Amino acid sequence: MIAGTVLSGVCAYAASGQAPPEVKLWRLDCGTTYIADLNIFSDTRAYPGQGKALTASCYLVKHGDRYMLWDTGLPASMKGAKIDQKTGGAMITKTIVEQLGELGIKPEQIELIGVSHYHYDHVGQAESFPGATLMIGKRDLDALSATPPAFGANPAALKTWIGGPGKSMPVTGDRDVFSDGSVTMIDTPGHTPGHHALIVRLGSGKTILLTGDLAHFQENYASSGVPTFNANRADTLASLDRFKALARNLKATVIIQHEPADIAKLPAFPKAAE
Numbered sequence: 001m002i003a004g005t006v007l008s009g010v011c012a013y014a015a016s017g018q019a020p021p022e023v024k025l026w027r028l029d030c031g032t033t034y035i036a037d038l039n040i041f042s043d044t045r046a047y048p049g050q051g052k053a054l055t056a057s058c059y060l061v062k063h064g065d066r067y068m069l070w071d072t073g074l075p076a077s078m079k080g081a082k083i084d085q086k087t088g089g090a091m092i093t094k095t096i097v098e099q100l101g102e103l104g105i106k107p108e109q110i111e112l113i114g115v116s117h118y119h120y121d122h123v124g125q126a127e128s129f130p131g132a133t134l135m136i137g138k139r140d141l142d143a144l145s146a147t148p149p150a151f152g153a154n155p156a157a158l159k160t161w162i163g164g165p166g167k168s169m170p171v172t173g174d175r176d177v178f179s180d181g182s183v184t185m186i187d188t189p190g191h192t193p194g195h196h197a198l199i200v201r202l203g204s205g206k207t208i209l210l211t212g213d214l215a216h217f218q219e220n221y222a223s224s225g226v227p228t229f230n231a232n233r234a235d236t237l238a239s240l241d242r243f244k245a246l247a248r249n250l251k252a253t254v255i256i257q258h259e260p261a262d263i264a265k266l267p268a269f270p271k272a273a274e
């Protein structure tokens with residue numbers, strides 16, 4: 001079904017004689033966190049006594065003249081917050097709107113917000129884009145809308161779309177965002193029930209795979225570690241298995257969104273990967 005959708009999109013451009021729209025990808029800085037007890041990311045307790053600094057990353061996709069954000073990072077209210085190296089914490093240095101401003105892009109130009117899942121460090125600045133359509137896994141949308149909301153799901157951070165006037169697009173399975181195979185939300189449940197990763201095929205033909213929170217750092221990805229707070233262990237392992245096979249088969253560059261060492265896999269802002 002996915003292959004059919006991808007093929008029909010590609011064929012539509014071939015039939016019209018038009019070149020497919022150019023696709024570019026920017027990495028935005030959406031904050032920093034310090035995790036004082038790394039074992040929260042391992043239900044087999046692989047990291048006793050260890051702490052680690054993680055990054056929070058968001059991404060801007062340009063498809064022709066259309067813009068999509070992938071994840072919206074930590075809340076803007078954390079700008080300049082202090083991080084305690086003993087107890088942990090989170091902060092941002094620049095908002096998404098400020099970074100878009102450096103690219104000459106206004107918030108109203110963001111047509112789509114895709115979120116990997118509902119955790120606070122991925123939906124934090126969504127409300128800066130109330131006119132955008134929210135693309136989110138249907139099971140995550142259901143968890144946000146439940147009474148009470150699921151653990152870790154804060155509907156207040158998405159109030160424009162949860163019970164508000166914003167347009168949301170619940171995603172079941174995979175979703176070919178622009179109907180041409182260039183950007184695809186990949187169904188990878190486990191961390192949360194409706195978690196998604198993202199495939200971006202750039203104009204150059206290079207393929208980037210963004211993990212969402214399928215893994216939080218490189219060793220955790222390599223060892224298929226499962227965080228203690230995931231919604232479902234079996235789903236997490238199945239999703240990691242699928243994601244790694246996709247990465248191999250597409251010869252993709254895998255970017256773990258919270259891994260500081262993966263920032264350099266994309267050009268440094270304000271440069272885009274093309």
Ligand SMILES: [Zn+2]
Pocket residue numbers: 119121122213258
């Ligand atoms: Zn996260």
